[in-house]
Amino acid sequence: MVNTGFGWESDAAGAPSFDADVTSRAGLLKRAAVLGCGAVAVGGVATALAQDASSEASAARDARILNYVLRLEELKAAFYGEAADGGALTGELEQLAEVLARHERAHVSLLRKRLGRREEHQRTYDFGGATTDPNAFASTARMLEETAVAAYIGQGANLTRRLMVGFAQLCSVEGRHAAWIADVVDGSPAPRAADKAKTPSEVVAVIEGTGFETPS
Numbered sequence: 001m002v003n004t005g006f007g008w009e010s011d012a013a014g015a016p017s018f019d020a021d022v023t024s025r026a027g028l029l030k031r032a033a034v035l036g037c038g039a040v041a042v043g044g045v046a047t048a049l050a051q052d053a054s055s056e057a058s059a060a061r062d063a064r065i066l067n068y069v070l071r072l073e074e075l076k077a078a079f080y081g082e083a084a085d086g087g088a089l090t091g092e093l094e095q096l097a098e099v100l101a102r103h104e105r106a107h108v109s110l111l112r113k114r115l116g117r118r119e120e121h122q123r124t125y126d127f128g129g130a131t132t133d134p135n136a137f138a139s140t141a142r143m144l145e146e147t148a149v150a151a152y153i154g155q156g157a158n159l160t161r162r163l164m165v166g167f168a169q170l171c172s173v174e175g176r177h178a179a180w181i182a183d184v185v186d187g188s189p190a191p192r193a194a195d196k197a198k199t200p201s202e203v204v205a206v207i208e209g210t211g212f213e214t215p216s
Contacts, residue, residue, distance in 0.1 A: 062163055063118040065155045068200060069170075070111040070119070072151060072207060076144050077104035078125045079212070088132035092184055096141070097131075100177055107170055114163075124214045138185050140210070145178035147206045150198035 080101035083089055089097055112119050130136045152171035159167055179189035198206075207213070 058160070061158065062160055063115060065159055066111050066115050066163075067118070067120045068155065068203075069148075069151055070108065070115065071123070072144070072148055072203065073104055073107045073111060074123060075125065075207060075210075075212060076148065077101065077108050079127055079131060079140070079144065080104055082125075082127055083131035083137055086131055089134060089137060093134055093137060096180060096184065097137070100141070103173060103177070107173075110166075110170075114166075121216065123216060125212045126214050127212055130212075138181065142178070142181045142185055143206065143210075145174060145181055147198065147203055148174040149178050149195055151200075151203045153195060154197035154199060154203070 080097050081104075083097040084094070084101045130140045149171065152167065152174060156164060156167050156171060175195070182191065183189040
């Protein structure tokens with residue numbers, strides 16, 4: 001076992017300590033329309049991270065980056081958890097919700113552990129029918145997973161070296177999630193040779209554009 005520096009241990013191959021899930025492919029769903037996210041005003045952490053891009057990596061910037069991805073991971077954990085517990089989904093979508101709920105909860109736990117007292121306040125959510133309608137669930141899951149991959153790619157190189165391996169481990173799992181839901185939706189689990197990064201402002205715009213976060 002080796003320590004990744006991100007708050008958990010991995011095996012010699014670098015695999016996270018939580019269990020991997022083996023999944024099977026069911027019949028394809030009809031293509032679902034991806035939710036549209038209009039432009040929204042973003043600031044705070046997104047602005048700070050944009051300003052950080054040209055500066056040296058630091059513990060303070062690490063905390064901003066980890067809180068930034070934690071915001072997305074908490075939303076996803078809540079989304080999949082509600083979908084898995086609601087009992088409205090069936091077949092592969094039900095399986096996906098259950099597996100991803102476990103994974104995202106593990107991600108949230110790991111990020112919170114690494115942040116400690118530097119963790120920002122937690123949020124509450126209202127997902128409406130997105131966790132019960134199969135098409136809405138599938139299109140939302142795809143949007144969230146693609147956004148997560150782009151978010152991790154965009155900030156991984158800005159962390160201090162000791163956190164990079166752990167961050168890459170989470171990004172790898174998010175890529176598997178994105179491939180799975182893409183396969184379910186339209187049968188193209190790997191449509192690109194390379195994935196693009198998103199800026200913090202773009203990612204926060206997606207999060208806020210869902211309307212899932214409720215005022216605290």
